[in-house]
Amino acid sequence: MPALLQTDLTGEVVWLGTVPDRQAQLASAPTHALTLTFAGPEGEDHGGLTRPSCSRVTSQYLKGTEIANTRQLSILCAAETRRIASGMGIEDFDPAWLGATMVIEGLPDFSHLPPSSRLQFGGKGGATVVVDMQNRPCTLPAPVIEAAAPGTGAAFKGSAKGLRGVTAWVEREGNVELGQKVTLHIPDQRAWKEHPRGKP
Numbered sequence: 001m002p003a004l005l006q007t008d009l010t011g012e013v014v015w016l017g018t019v020p021d022r023q024a025q026l027a028s029a030p031t032h033a034l035t036l037t038f039a040g041p042e043g044e045d046h047g048g049l050t051r052p053s054c055s056r057v058t059s060q061y062l063k064g065t066e067i068a069n070t071r072q073l074s075i076l077c078a079a080e081t082r083r084i085a086s087g088m089g090i091e092d093f094d095p096a097w098l099g100a101t102m103v104i105e106g107l108p109d110f111s112h113l114p115p116s117s118r119l120q121f122g123g124k125g126g127a128t129v130v131v132d133m134q135n136r137p138c139t140l141p142a143p144v145i146e147a148a149a150p151g152t153g154a155a156f157k158g159s160a161k162g163l164r165g166v167t168a169w170v171e172r173e174g175n176v177e178l179g180q181k182v183t184l185h186i187p188d189q190r191a192w193k194e195h196p197r198g199k200p
Helices: 078-088 142-148 153-159
Strands: 004-018 029-031 033-037 050-052 066-068 073-077 102-105 118-121 128-134 166-172 174-177 181-187
Touching: 004 033, 004 174, 033 166, 073 078, 078 102, 078 153, 118 166, 142 153
Parallel strands: 073 102
Antiparallel strands: 004 029, 004 102, 004 181, 033 174, 050 066, 073 166, 118 128, 118 181, 128 166
16 A cells, blocks of 8 residues: 555646855745756755754754755745735745745645655656655844845744745655646655653
8 A cells, every 4th residue: 555645736836946055145046947866956055965963953963963964955835925925014025035945836734744745746757855844934034035125034034934834855856847737645644643742
C-alpha cells in the first residue's frame, strides 16, 4: 500500500527566485524557471546537501553542527502573502523580500501542510520536493521590507505568523517553470495524538 496519498488538490507555480549570495543580500532574484538537483535549486546559496545547524534546531544540536539540508527551498503561498500584505497595511507583498524560492497559488492552508508531504511538478515522475516543516517569520527581512515599503518592516513578523510558508528539500530532480501545475501528496497516517510529555 502506498505510504503517500495523492490528493485531488492542485496548484500553480506563480513566482520563482533564487538567492545567489546571501552574504550580499537576503532578497531573491526572480526567474522564469528553476533546475532542481539533489543539492537544491541551481544558483541558490541556501542549497547544498548539508548545512550548518541554526537557531531553529538548538534543542538538537550546537549551533554550526553540520546536518542534512532540509531547507533547500523556501516556498510561499500566494493567498497567504496577500494576507500578510493586508496585515501590514500594504497593497502588495514581494516574495523576493523574504529570499523566497517559489510561490504557489491554489493549495489551501499551505503553511500548515503535513511534514513529509510531497509537491510534485508537472505530473507523475516530475520534479518533486518534500515539505520539511512550517517556516517561521523572523526579523531578518525587516530591513529589506523597510527599504522597499518604508514604515512597514517592523510589522512583518507579527503579520506573517502562521503564514510564512514551508521549507522543503529535493527528492526528485527536474525543472520547474512558471505556470506549471503542482500536485499535493500527503502521508497516509492519522494526525498525531500528542502525548502530554511531548509538550514543550
